[in-house]
Amino acid sequence: MRQGPLAGRYPAVATMVTLALIPYLALSAAVDPLVPIISEQLHISxxxxxxxxxxGNAAYAVGTVLAVQFAQHLPQRRMLLAYAVVLVxxxxxxxxxxNATMFIGGHVLQGLSTSMLLIAAAPPLTIGFPRDKLRxxxxxxNMCVFGAVALGPFIGGAQAEALAWRPLFWIIAAISVAALIMAALTFEDAPPADLDAPRDLKAIGLASIGCAAAFIGAAQLTSHEFTDPVAILPMLGGLALIVALIVYQFRARRPLLTIRTMLTSSIPVAGVGLALFAAAASVAATALTAEVFMQTYSPVQVGLLYLPELAGAVVMAFVFGFVITRRAMHYLPLVGMVLLAAGILVFRMALPANQPLALLASALTGLALGATVAPALFVAGFSLQSNSLQRVFAIIELLRAVAAFMVAPIFAHFAARAAGGLTAGADSALLIGFGLAVGGAVFGVAVYALSGARPQQPDLDQFLDGESPAWYSPPLLARLRPGLPPPVEPQPARPATPAPRHEKPSVPGPVLFAYDGTARAxxxxxxxxxxxxAGREVLVVCVWQPVDVGFTPVAATHFDADQATEVRRVAEQTAAHGATLATRAGFDARSVAVESAPIWKGIVETARDHHASLIVIGPHRRSGLLGHLEGSVAGAVVAHSTTPVLVVPE
Structure with a gap:
């Protein structure tokens, strides 16, 4: 299995995810003040x-579905590299x-690749490492998604003040190149998630055509009335196709997306609904108020007014990291909706040009952004098994993109055409946004109350092992459906199991063979x-991890690489096969499968725990461009092990 020199190292993988998500998400929030400059220089209307x-927004929405489909049938880490190349x-x-063709084509590729990178890279970062990394x-x-968005207005304003746009876009390109380099350095070859999964072209078609039509219709509001057929027909038709996608996936026997599971369980429904309300209200509020402030202030001054949004997002990101292992995680999105409602009201009072109130409103909105969408996403994800996390991310990002990027143009359209002018129109639109924030909070509380759902401390060990959800989520509206069985009382989180203590043996320990299922091993x-x-006691170890797997299955067995239980089972089979080979070679062999990242760490720690007297490992030949970037598990074992290591040359 090929791997990069930084494979399995959490800081490096986290850096890769950060660099991959920042470019498009920051640019989407920074580009508004640059539109006149770009239009003039490239002669675009x-x-x-x-x-x-x-x-570009439609491509972002569609990319979530495409990434889930590709992950089932194509090597996931190789696809992640491909997505990074497309981003560059x-x-x-x-x-x-x-010209317009180059600019729009590049922007569409940016949106498509960013969402695919999100779906391909974020779940492995979540479930592919031990629970102590989850915070x-x-x-x-939170910082990748909302920190980048919050920083966007300031970056765009500063660039617009210089009457230029290319420097910002070249910086974005440089960050994309850095993301590609980190994707190569952290590369760890992994098989497809589930080769038995269906190829759902119908779902991809409904998502593609529906999102494209809906966003094209919303874009027409720039120069057309809402009731013009060229605007309203694509919007309504696109939304109808997206609804058809949800219904189709709900009824499908083997769906690509976990719609049925999510829409029949109370906590995921509350999480998804709240995320949609928050996205629609927050994006519309920021876009509208910025347009009004631009009538009084310069672009860079407007950007400074929204800088407290970044500070709020940073503060709430750390709050989220603190509560993610606690019952309080359920309350955080509700707190976020209250903060969002307050921020929108303060924005109304700040119009048309009250700087102190604008700064306060911006800070409240930043806190709200950090407390709503990402926490609601994880609340929904924890309610299902961990192998569904990729699909949960895809569903929420698809629907969030539709809610956020369609509502904002509609609000801006009606605000610009209001009888009292833009300020009066924005004031009315913000009132609607306030209603959305309050409605989202009421919706979430109502779903919990009518379903009998209760805030619970997540059992993260159980979730990461893929055995079951992190908590119990009762059926949707269970208290209104008398035919359902009574709710199951949530079980307390399991205490962490202490690591076994081994006494130092008086005789030499076993020889440890690192076996990954390859012919080289x-x-x-x-x-x-x-x-x-001959007859020497040996221990054959196969190191594994969810998603990235870390070994080559010895049998042609299809398994879900996102399901920790299945990966463990196949790893145990692979280790047992290695033990059979060792027995045939004349050793007294037994096997063990160990979950660890990076791989060398699992080998070294297993040797220490079993007091191995020798580690035997066979390095792999590395060739080609990627081969020059690859690290060596054998080299890392030699560097970190206190046990003697025998490296068997080819």
């Missing part, structure tokens, strides 16, 4: 620019654009038999 950004190509194309993942995910066992005495 306002309507064409709006259409281009609409297509799109970023360079947009930054060097000479850091929560902070990172099997050859190392055979070669070592010629160097070691």
């Amino acid at each position: 306002a309507q064409t620019m709006s259409l281009g950004f609409g297509l 190509v799109g970023s360079v194309l947009a930054a060097s654009a000479l 850091y993942t929560a902070v990172i995910m 099997a050859s190392a066992i055979e070669r070592a038999a010629a160097e070691l005495p």
Whole structure:
């Protein structure tokens, strides 16, 4: 199994995810003040620019579904590299654009690749490492998505003040290149998630056509009335197709997306609904108020007014990291909706040009963003098994993109055409946004109350092992459906199991063979038999981890790489096969499968725990461009082990 020198190292993988998500998400929030400059230099009309950004948002929404489908049948880590390459190509194309085709094409590729990177990289960061890393993942995910968005207005305003746009786009391209480099350095070859999964072209078609039509229709509001057929028909038709996608996936026998499981369980429904209300209200409020402030202040001054949003997002990201292992996690999205409602009201009072109130409103909105969407996403994800996390992320990001990027143009359209002018129209639209924030809070509380759901401390060990959800989520509206069985009382989280203590043996410990199922590892066992005495006690270890797997299955068995229980089972089979090879070679062999990341750490710790007297490992040949970036498990074992290591050459 190929791997990069930083494979399995949490800081490196987290850095890769951060660099992959920042470019498009920051740019989407920074581009508004740059539109006139780009339009003038590239000779693009306002309507064409709006259409281009609409297509980029549509590509972001569709990419979530495509990434889930590709993950089932194609090597996941290789696809992640491909998505990073597409991000670089799109970023360079947009930054060097000479005309509308190059710019819009590059922006569409940016949106498509960003959502695919999110779906491919974020779940492994969440479930592919031990539970003690989860709080850091929560902070990172919050900062990647909402920290980047919150920083966007300031970056865009500062760039617009210089009457230029290419420097920002080239910086975005450079960050994309850094993301590609980190994707290669952290590369760890992994098989497809589930080769038995269906190829659901119908779901992909409904998502693609529905999102494209809906966003194209919303983009037409730049130069058309809401009731014009060129605007309203695509919008309504696209939304109808998205609804059809949800209904189809709900009724499908083997769906691509876990719609049925999510929509029949109370806590996921509350989480998804709250995320949609928050996205629609917050994006619309920021876009509208920024447009009004631009009538009084320069672009950079408007950007400074929204800088407290970043501070609020940072503060709430760390709060989320603190509560993610506690019952309080359930209350955080509700607190966020209250803060969002307060922020929108203060924004109304800040119009048309009250700086202190605008700064306060921006801070409240930043706190609200950090407390709502990402926590609601994890609340929904913890209610299902961990192998569903990728699909949960995909569903929420698909629907969030539709809610956020369609509502904002509609609100802006009606605000601009209000009888009292833009300020009066924005004031009325913000009142609707306040209603959405309050409605989202009421919706979440009502779903919990009518379903009998209760805040619970998550059992993260159980969740990460893939055995069951982190908590019990009763059926939707269980208290109104008398035919359902009584709710199951949630069980307290299991205490952490202490690591076994081993007494130092008085006789030499076993020889440990690192076996990953490859022919190279099997050859190392055979070669070592010629160097070691027959009948020697040996322990064959296969190191595994969810998603990235870490070994090559010895049997042509299809399994779900996102399901820790299945990966463990196949790893145990692979280790047992290695023990059979060792027995045939004349050793007294037994096997063990160990979950660990990175792989070398699992080998070293297993050798220490079993007091191994020798570690035997066979390094893999590395060739090609990626081979020059690859690290060596054998080299890492030698560097970190206090047990003697025998490296069997090819």
